[in-house]
Amino acid sequence: MPTFEPFHALRPDPKYAEAFSSLPYDVFNRAEGRLEVRRRPLSFLRIDKAEVTLPDLIDDHDSRVYQQAVLHFKEAIERGILLTDDVESYYLYRLTDGTHTQTGFVGCVSVADYDQGIIRKHEFTRPDKERDRVRHVQSLAAHTGPILLAHHPDDELNRVVSEQTSQSPLYQFTAEDGIEHTIYKITDRDAMMTIGSQFARHDHLYIADGHHRAEAASQVARLNPHEDAGLFLAVSFSSDQLNIQGYHRVVEDLYGQSVDDLLERLSSRFNVTEGRATETKKHRFEMYVKQKWYTLDYEKNRGSVKEDLDVAILQDELLTPFLGIEDPRTDARIQFVGGVRGYDGLEQLVDQGTMAVAFHLHPTSLTELMAVADSGEVMPPKSTWFEPKLRSGLLIHPFF
Known part of the structure; x- marks a missing residue:
């Protein structure tokens, strides 16, 4: 049974919440991050990705990066931008994009539950990214970026959400991207007891996003004696609230073949028709090349849930045999495009000559994600893209 505990949050004074909060560190490259902190000088990105405040000649993983993060962190505390809640609390985090609303519970989960598989994962992590987050968390003695989890629908937890969101929020603002972020603080004793006991009734929680942060937390726990x-x-x-979008692929060349040759070869494994599909669905792929869209339908069932994922089919039945992409984690010829950019973003990459061909995928479902995690397997890289994104810096878990 999962542990889900309240905590003493380190959080911004409400008057700074919007200016201080930031999109996650890993959605920015260094150049983008540098522009972001120039534009928003209070941004939490100065702490979460401190290399953007240092000269380019300093490597991203240089020890000075983490020293700089600590300096920015202490400065935010000393200036009164960050305050510590006086009581242990749970929180609700509501995101609204105008058409979709989702509300999640914010608390602390156990490293032991993660290590024992009660908190289930579905993807491999990269050692270099693990090391970065381990050094960041250990330097700050704080978990600064929340892991996105999914739990099975729960009527009692839904009741708590309904009751608590009728109260005045702690924070409420609309970010520049149009996403409304609302945080509610829960201190009511009965509500807190319900939250803890209801999460304990679930067999498992599932990591939706944040595998590197979860693995880093596990490693830090072995290094740091603080309880x-x-x-x-x-x-x-x-799980019925999370919004998954397709995680698309673009490849920089056609592997030495013409478009006509590629289409002919693809017809041996897919039903190929010219034009975009009228609807996206499982086992349907849309390909953009030379300013034209093509629809590729795959009609076989490959067996296990993992093998039958669209991202696995595209990799095994197209990218490897026809475009020579053997390992998408290491091959520099392939890039991944989150669902928010959609068709227009894919067309732009191909039309401007940056990439030769783009593939638009139907979203992986939460049911598929959970089934793969329950089977103890891992999904192919870049299988899921979640929108809207949580902002970092609104709630921090310190252990100092």
Whole structure:
């Protein structure tokens, strides 16, 4: 049974919440991050990706990066931008994009639950990214970015959401991208007891996004004797609320073949028709090349849930045999495009000559994600793209 605990949050004074909060560190490259902190000088990105405040000649993983993060972190505390809540609390985090609303519970989960598989994962992590987050968390003695979790629908937890969101929010603002972020603080004793006991009734929680942060928390717990280092920050949403979009692929060349040759070869494994599809669905792929869209339908069932994922089919049945992409994690010829950019973003990459061909995928479902995690397997890289994104810096779990 999962542990889900309240905590003493380190959080911004409400008057700074919008200016201080930031999109996650890993959605920015260094140049983008540098522009972001120039434009928003209070941005939490100065702490979460401190290399953007240092000269380019300093490597991203230089020890000075983490020293700089600590300086920015201490400055925010000393200036009164960040304050510590006086009581242990749970929080609700609501995101609204105008057409979709989702509300998750913010609390701390257990490293032991993660290590024992009660908190289930579905993807491999990269050692270099693990090391970066381990050094960041250990330097700050704080978990700064929440792990996105999913839990099975729960009527009692839904009732708590309904009751608590009728109260005045702690924070409420609309970011520049149009996403409304609302945080509610929960201190009511009965509500807190319900939250803890209801999460304990679930067999498992599932990591939707944040595998590197979760693995880093596990490693830090082995290095840091502080009791609270054995807990890490998470936001858990009911699986029927999370919004997954397609995680698309673009490839920089056609592997030495013409478009006509590629289409002819693809017809041996897919039903190929010219034009975009009228609807996206499982086992349907849309390909953009030479300013034309093509629809590729795959009609076989490959067996296990993992093998039958669209991202696995595209990799095994197209990218490897026809475009020579053997390992998408290491091949520099392939890039991944999150669903928010959609068709227009894919067309732009191909039309401007940056990439030769783009593939638009139907979203992986939460049911598929959970089934793969329950089977103890891992999904192919870049299988899921979640929108809207949680902002970092609104709630921090310190252990100092």
